[in-house]
């Protein structure tokens with residue numbers, strides 16, 4: 001079965017295609033404006049949608065009529081962006097007369113990792129701009145074992161970069177500064193049970209930046225933020241007695257976060273699994289995989305059920321494809 | 324000396340005074356040593372481990388001042404990042420309730436009253452389960468304040484009760500309703516703001532079954 005998946009929850013518009021065994025193509029185009037601009041990003045998505053879809057089909061060596069199923073990110077995400085993806089998916093489904101399923105973006109991050117790496121039952125640490133959560137399967141749902149109470153690590157990092165004048169996109173530069181830092185400055189470490197928050201440490205870091213070398217501030221900020229999520233992840237692994245850890249989300253690319261997860265997992269006889277970056281970041285292939293897996297398990301959606309769900313929580317999804 | 328418990332957070336040893344510091348004591352000791360994490364850089368790790376050790380010791384101490392039984396604090400060992408406290412000889416409330424479910428209702432009332440005392444003093448235990456309560460000579464001794472906090476606010480106190488209710492549901496499911504009633508009965512006798520807290524529990528339970536409002540195009 002050939003599934004085409006459309007991602008458009010935030011700044012990335014992506015189309016991916018998979019069949020039962022593999023990902024056949026995965027094309028993304030990201031809106032490069034600084035900060036969060038739902039409307040501008042949505043305009044960008046609408047502009048590139050046709051071209052990204054065409055390229056995804058081309059890379060897979062297919063044409064639109066080969067598609068058996070269309071899936072799309074139904075939420076959670078930014079309303080204007082989600083609407084572009086939903087509209088594109090409905091159009092494709094109607095034009096080719098194939099079924100459509102809307103899927104949960106966060107869960108797609110987990111499922112694509114299971115699909116590609118063959119991990120049965122991981123705890124997932126999902127770290128991106130808007131989301132930072134720890135998820136694990138229990139009793140028919142992906143339960144949120146811990147999550148940010150305010151912003152995601154990615155947004156924290158971007159806001160920090162903007163405040164201290166690091167050029168956008170900032171990921172690479174931040175990684176460099178983290179490894180160049182040597183002196184740890186006091187940054188608040190906020191974790192309540194398995195939930196955490198980042199705005200407090202963000203403003204503290206911005207204050208430090210006035211009087212301390214940028215590499216030390218960045219190092220201190222990121223060490224603190226990563227330590228918190230790794231600690232919460234360890235608690236979730238301990239609580240659920242699961243030994244596999246799956247990393248997901250755009251910030252899973254951070255070498256230091258990967259290293260910390262690897263040490264933590266090693267010290268508790270566990271194992272870390274990191275999918276290739278192309279499917280860690282926001283992308284269409286994971287949406288295709290999720291749609292295919294759900295459809296195979298019997299998920300069906302009528303057109304009127306495909307309205308977007310901006311605040312759709314991971315633990316509201318009935319996980320019919322696992323036992 | 325032996326290892327009682329090894330968790331992700333702490334290792335607990337049972338020791339005699341001789342074993343710990345070469346002094347004979349009228350009671351044995353528990354050394355709760357916080358586990359250092361290799362994934363954290365040392366300065367950050369030290370700071371966290373030390374502040375949690377001190378925080379837990381303060382909670383133990385303040386709880387005693389609130390009129391609740393807790394292990395007597397012997398020493399805060401900052402080099403081992405450990406709390407050294409009195410070892411409580413007794414039966415865990417969990418086992419007592421499982422062994423004698425129907426004749427222990429008064430005990431549950433007393434636990435409620437103790438939790439009320441903690442809350443009235445702005446102490447949130449953070450991990451109320453029947454495993455963290457030890458019965459010694461008829462007294463209930465509260466242990467493990469590792470997740471506790473100082474807060475007079477409604478929300479954390481209501482969450483504290485909610486977690487205890489969940490613990491009852493998972494461990495003492497046949498008796499949950501009557502235990503919960505008795506628990507609240509005791510709680511009300513010592514906690515002036517009990518009404519507000521109990522009302523908030525309903526909110527918290529509602530949130531757990533969070534229902535999304537329909538999103539329209």
Ligand SMILES: Nc1ncnc2c1ncn2[C@@H]1O[C@H](COP(=O)(O)OP(=O)(O)OP(=O)(O)O)[C@@H](O)[C@H]1O
Pocket residue numbers: 327328330331332333334335353355394408409410411412454455466467468469
């Ligand atoms: N003072 C004490 N006297 C007797 N036993 C104790 C004492 N403190 C702890 N214990 C025993 O050790 C166990 C674990 O202690 P505690 O709950 O403080 O550690 P923890 O690391 O927070 O454990 P967990 O994560 O399992 O709750 C308790 O359930 C109890 O059986």
